[in-house]
Amino acid sequence: MMEETVKCKKQSRTEVCELNGDVRVHGKSATIRTAITSAFSGNTTWQMRPYARKRDSGAMNNVREWTVKLDKNAKRLENANFSRLVTNHSVPAIVFSLGGYSMNNFHAFADIVVPLFTTARRFNGEVQFLVTNKNQAWINKFKEILRSLSNYDLIHIDDENETHCFPTVIVGLKIHPEYFKELTIDSSFSEYSMSDFRRFLRDAYSLRNAAVDLRRRRPRIMILSRAGSRAFTNTDEIANAAGETGFEVVVAEASTGLASFAETVNSCDVMLGVHGAGLTNMVFLPENAVVIQILPIGGFEWLAETDFGRPAKGMNLRYLEYKIAAEESSLVRKYGRDHEIVRDPSAVIKRGWMAFKSTYLVQNVTVDINRFKPVLAKAFELLQKQSM
Template sequence: MKASMRSRQEPRRVSNGVIIAAMLLSLCVLSIVKARYCSTPFVKPDDQLQEQMNSSIRMETDEPATKAAGGVEQEEEEEEEESSAAVGGAGEPAVSTTTTTTVPVSGNGGGGGGGKKKPTCRMTSKRSERCEARGDIRVEGNASTIYIAGIDKERKTKPYARYHDPVAMAVVREFTLKPVTDSSPECTKNHTVPAFMFSNGGFSGNLYHDYTDVLVPLFLSTHQFKREVRFLLSGLKPWWVNKFTPFFKQLTKYEIIDIDNDMDVHCFPRIVVGATFHKDMGIDPAKSPGHVSVVDFKRALRKAFGLERVAASRGGVTGNGKPRLLIISRKNSRRFLNEREMAQTAAAMGFDVRIAEPDQHTDMSTFAQLVNSADVMIGVHGAGLTNMVFLPRGAILIQVVPFGGLEWLTTVTFKNPAKDMEVTYMDYNVKLEESSLIDQYPRNHQVLTDPYAVHKQGWDALKTAYLDKQNIKMDMDRFKTTLQEALDKLPPV
């Protein structure tokens, strides 16, 4: 009996052991699979910091710089229709392109139901929101309200391409999209062309932000209308509009409406609110209507300001003279401390040298002509380098990168855009011995010994230490070498 019982129990013990072994083996296999295929990629702390800083890039604004959330996410943009298809009457179907509020597409006009719906507003990137509709559109600008037939609920939007930056967006006027009802105001002015609404609030007035936040997105979003579009500008500054009027005339044949202060109710067959953003100072041709690029943007600028010079060369403006070097000067931070010596050295090397300092009061057309005449342009990182948009094809841009580990910043703002603009890029990385910081801090200070530790303290700390307090005394031997390299890179006569 005992033997019989033992014989029945032994197989059970063997079976349990096999099960346990199998479970352990399964756990091992799962661990290996997870380690091989499911592990989270290692991200360096510096990479995380750079991503955070990329979202906070600003160029010397009067507003306090704060850390902005998020980066730039680029999503596919649907191609726009040509203006001939865009212009319609009030009886056309009300359609759109966005996120939550929707407009029905039906054959009975803006208020019809039962049709396919498209979004009225959508984020085209983390920086830009675009709202679009057709049909019965009434704009009461003084009340910051746009009435749209066919939408079923209100939505608010700000027409400025810097949504990732709360400091900039805080000073951009908000507009409310509302359904058309019996109590909606009647039209006092009727238009037969589409409307495009944008803002020059935010950081406009700083040249870099003028282009990256407003002008490039504006060109990207409206060139396909072939000038048959009416601009509604919020936050209008007369001096700012006057500055870029020649460019606006390339995109619209109509006077710009100061929509914040206009007392009329303007009615349009179609409206687009907010420009599309692709990348800093750039356009992705694969996502743009008509597959235009930033070269097309530069071509529009050249036409606007009457710039005849298309290509740079070692022969300079005349083709048989000296190549022209333009030194972008600065009065405050990041100025060249030995600017005159730089000019003399360059002249001795055979350059025709010009020194200029653009500011808000600079005549845009005159300065554009000067930049277009240059074969090489050099300047310390800052908004003045934005004038590279006027450089001829094949010209050299030399960006002087201040001491402090700022290569990531200078890459995003000017190095990457330069290539798309057919400009040859060079950088000159300032050594500590060339920086005025060496006289402001003890040699063992963190600002001098560990710039990345300063970066980790946030944008304010970085900006204060390396952008606001630093000036540059160029090493003449290094400067000569850089200029010689630029000469060698210039196209022949």
Template sequence: MNGLTSNPWHDFSDVLIPLFITTRAYDGEIQFLVTDLRPWFVDKYHLILTNLSRYDIIDFNKDTGVRCYPHIIVGLRSHGDLSIDPARAPHNYTMLDFRMYIRDVFSLPPEGQGIPYKETNKKNKNGGTSTEEQKPRLMLINRAGIRKFVNLPEISAAVQAAGFEVLVVEPLRDMSLEDFSRQVDSCDVLMGAHGAALTSFFFLRTNAVMLQVVPWGLEREAMSYFGVHAKNMMLQDIEYSITVEESTLYEKYGKYHLAVRDPEALRKQGWQLLRQYLWDEQDIRLNVTRFSLTLHQLLRTLGE
């Protein structure tokens, strides 16, 4: 549990998905011996950990006893960043299987139910208590640190004006994941700037939408870290790539800085510079007029 845990993307990519690949086929008949145990991690993901194993977790750094097992697996199997290769996984598990597993563990509605606003409108048409058309609900992730929306109120107002109900959320490490999973499940769209909080897409229903706002120069990362996996999990992936004028790098450094005029050339100079400018120093000021076209596309997608 060491390394980059505490970042949700790494929690899933580096620990939970490899743990699923390695142990799910044992149906709970396995015990975890954990080095560098982080109590907060066990508390936050206890539903997953206690489902994968019926036995107490052992803090292996503090364990003084002699333990005898008929079989031991050292380390975890990983197939790559936030991914599962069915050809290498027990029972040919897929990322879709993992999303369904997560939804089951958190007691979210079973497969077969439509996205929330369609389900509500269907019930109302079939004799429900309300005759008012339900608006699709969009969760807008508010990042407090890097790659944040600097004009969040303006964005929220534009989303509402386009015909959505908006739920603005700032995910925190110590929040109840059970409560948060139900919030995400209640939404038809998960929207946020490229970053770890989009890992919440595991709690979405089939055919719900992940709307990823792609910072300047990060199109490649947006697709490989989230876009591909969303599609593999039967979610709809819509990406809005900002223009350079929508990046605060343009305001800060001007149009002639390498990070502004040629991100690909910056990429060739190495990870450290790429991270410094495109990941750590960049915030987003959405042009809501331009973004409204994506919102209308999103409404059409949800209505199909």
């Protein structure tokens, strides 16, 4: 008989409860109950939203709240107002949400995929996923990852009126305890590392290239194309400059199926893009590849380093930045060189995230090729040194 234990941990980014024993999950009422017959002096009820960005109200407003209850009396558990229709499971379960910002590619990985890996991998597939906030588009996009982490069809638990019984239920996903450590697994806090995660991705998507190997070919650069804002307006010129530097050039938009796009990314040695969610696909690059992030005007330095700069280094990728001049931004053509938005971004930033977002996240970029060529040359040089 499994020992009854309850371990709940609150961190800056997430809350996780692991319940062992006779654990019962009722989806319609969003309630999880278990009996604790041994002495227990802590809280007996928790309200939890199982999504790993808990201080962000914009995200958490789209996450269903669950109640976790500990019954000190086993009879009370038996008499709980749950459906008498019961499905018994012999494997552990993990409850997590597909709400929040899940349809943004960066948040899909940072808030769900990486935490799900760190939480579920130890079960070697013998774990049942209970998904709250049903999101079929997300499930379709990440089906290879879900299948590689669980041997069982996931359950849309919100739809379930019958009671599901498990020997273990984990509510919430484990993530790096520091709030602004994005796309990071610190092996001092986890039994896994980002190298393990990237190896897992290569297996899940059958990616061939574990590390950059240029012995028989030219280096390949992917230029990330975007529709709408933060797009390159002179992609052809950038591609020509990259070709003149010595690269084979691929221009791609991350709008195709994730499996095929992952394969294309993995075939490249450099990824080039304006700050945005598309750069998250660097997780599929081979080891020692180069990431070039273009920083628009508006004070992107902290965001760029937090979201992609530091994570790239943690993935054993080389990282370069190119900060555009004001004249390379569409905001100059829209407002003029002397407008506050162009001249003094700090004044706009002081008005808060929404002011920043509505102003600086909607610009496009016309790269000054002469200014940018040294960055391409540096990326090429880094790869050549690697292949020597």
